[in-house]
Amino acid sequence: MSEVGPPESDPEALLQVRDLCKHFDNESGLLAGVELDDEFPYVSRSTSDVRAVDGVSFDIKQGETLGLVGESGCGKSTLARTVLRLLEPTSGSVYFQGQDLASMSGEPLRRMRKDMQMIFQDPQSSLDPRMKVGPIVEEPMKAHGMLDEEGREARAKELLEKVGLDPQHYNRYPHAFSGGQRQRVNLARALSVNPDFIVCDEPVSALDVSIQAQVLNTMEELQDEFDLTYLFIAHDLSVIRHISDRVAVMYLGEIVELADKEELFENPKHPYTRALLDAIPVPDPRSGGRKALLSGDVPSPIDPPSGCRFRTRCPSVIQPDEYDMTDEAWRNVVEFQRAVERRAFEETDPDALRDRYFDDATPGGDAGTLLDEAFGHIERDEWDAAEQLLVERFADQSVCATANPAYEVGSELGDDRHYAACHLRRDEAVAAAVDGTAFDDAARSRPEADD
Numbered sequence: 268m269s270e271v272g273p274p275e276s277d278p279e280a281l282l283q284v285r286d287l288c289k290h291f292d293n294e295s296g297l298l299a300g301v302e303l304d305d306e307f308p309y310v311s312r313s314t315s316d317v318r319a320v321d322g323v324s325f326d327i328k329q330g331e332t333l334g335l336v337g338e339s340g341c342g343k344s345t346l347a348r349t350v351l352r353l354l355e356p357t358s359g360s361v362y363f364q365g366q367d368l369a370s371m372s373g374e375p376l377r378r379m380r381k382d383m384q385m386i387f388q389d390p391q392s393s394l395d396p397r398m399k400v401g402p403i404v405e406e407p408m409k410a411h412g413m414l415d416e417e418g419r420e421a422r423a424k425e426l427l428e429k430v431g432l433d434p435q436h437y438n439r440y441p442h443a444f445s446g447g448q449r450q451r452v453n454l455a456r457a458l459s460v461n462p463d464f465i466v467c468d469e470p471v472s473a474l475d476v477s478i479q480a481q482v483l484n485t486m487e488e489l490q491d492e493f494d495l496t497y498l499f500i501a502h503d504l505s506v507i508r509h510i511s512d513r514v515a516v517m518y519l520g521e522i523v524e525l526a527d528k529e530e531l532f533e534n535p536k537h538p539y540t541r542a543l544l545d546a547i548p549v550p551d552p553r554s555g556g557r558k559a560l561l562s563g564d565v566p567s568p569i570d571p572p573s574g575c576r577f578r579t580r581c582p583s584v585i586q587p588d589e590y591d592m593t594d595e596a597w598r599n600v601v602e603f604q605r606a607v608e609r610r611a612f613e614e615t616d617p618d619a620l621r622d623r624y625f626d627d628a629t630p631g632g633d634a635g636t637l638l639d640e641a642f643g644h645i646e647r648d649e650w651d652a653a654e655q656l657l658v659e660r661f662a663d664q665s666v667c668a669t670a671n672p673a674y675e676v677g678s679e680l681g682d683d684r685h686y687a688a689c690h691l692r693r694d695e696a697v698a699a700a701v702d703g704t705a706f707d708d709a710a711r712s713r714p715e716a717d718d
């Protein structure tokens with residue numbers, strides 16, 4: 268890892284993460300160490316890795332909050348823990364205050380850890396119920412040999428007050444506090460060792476909405492007062508919008524979009540970000556609350572799709588160059604192919620399927636011939652053959668499947684960079700690079716997918 272060298276990026280960044288990967292050995296999971304093959308030959312056990320974090324890069328500047336958002340299981344917590352080196356990275360680098368964390372160990376790493384604290388989602392289980400809150404707050408100071416006993420008590424009381432608690436409650440046990448108050452105790456504990464950087468992993472998700480805003484406001488006040496830098500993880504976009512300066516959107520182990528908060532919310536460039544934003548509950552009662560959520564399941568991180576990982580659910584997947592269908596006809600092909608993959612219908616009559624999926628637009632030419640072939644397979648109950656044909660000749664031929672997208676486009680709001688991992692942005696990225704609104708490495712696109 269150390270041969271990766273110092274990353275060339277924002278020299279003022281407090282944290283620089285480059286191409287970070289964390290893969291879990293699948294064998295450490297449920298069937299770890301169990302020899303099944305002889306006894307249960309029909310149980311196939313994959314030895315492939317879970318690619319929980321797979322080539323993630325970003326910077327966080329001193330004093331800013333980077334929000335990290337994504338669906339459950341996309342790798343947010345693994346990324347956070349790997350950044351703090353609570354988990355050993357599989358590859359890639361993390362530089363904190365210009366120092367390569369991977370090359371540190373023993374006492375220097377322990378000292379560096381003092382400057383990097385973490386707050387977890389569940390304020391209940393992260394506080395030892397047998398300890399009073401005063402000693403809980405003092406614990407990290409003790410571990411790092413800070414101050415004497417009296418000094419630690421005075422600092423703990425001062426911090427309890429700073430986070431909005433009554434210092435007189437120093438001798439109370441955690442059960443005497445509400446969820447929001449317990450999270451404030453956690454904040455005081457993290458602050459006790461005077462850190463520069465705090466990773467907040469879903470810190471308000473377990474709290475009532477009315478309490479969330481109060482805790483977030485306190486976190487913002489503390490950030491100003493102590494010049495703190497936050498990596499703030501949440502799956503809730505309204506929380507992310509409240510607290511972040513910039514936002515990174517994560518999908519299946521990768522960052523798919525990263526931009527200034529306003530830019531990301533007002534001018535999202537990735538179809539996944541748009542889908543997440545569309546899923547935010549709308550206050551207007553006539554809208555019926557939530558809009559449609561994304562269709563289809565998130566693929567397994569053991570065998571993620573080639574190219575763009577979102578392509579198997581993307582509503583805007585790009586038509587392969589070799590066809591010349593109308594947009595409607597291509598959308599129908601995609602919808603039909605996904606329906607066949609999911610075995611979403613029982614109908615096998617070609618005319619009925621044509622009516623159902625291609626009523627408004629049927630592809631002609633080669634695409635039409637291939638579709639007829641697929642209809643024939645379904646009519647003969649050869650579902651696997653139909654699926655293989657549709658996937659290989661349509662889905663797998665798209666640039667979305669054959670190349671990894673990575674583009675920088677011009678930012679309309681704010682003057683920060685806007686990264687969008689979507690091939691739909693290819694032309695914009697090139698234009699941005701040409702007229703100088705983006706950066707030198709804009710429009711860089713990674714080579715052909717290797718899987």
Ligand SMILES: Nc1ncnc2c1ncn2[C@@H]1O[C@H](COP(=O)(O)OP(=O)(O)OP(=O)(O)O)[C@@H](O)[C@H]1O
Pocket residue numbers: 291292293295296317318319337338339340341342343344345346502568
């Ligand atoms: N120790 C582990 N061994 C094997 N796989 C793991 C391990 N920890 C996490 N994973 C897998 O890695 C992927 C990412 O998990 P992670 O908990 O980082 O996601 P997340 O976005 O934080 O989800 P959530 O919001 O639900 O906490 C998931 O597929 C998860 O099952």
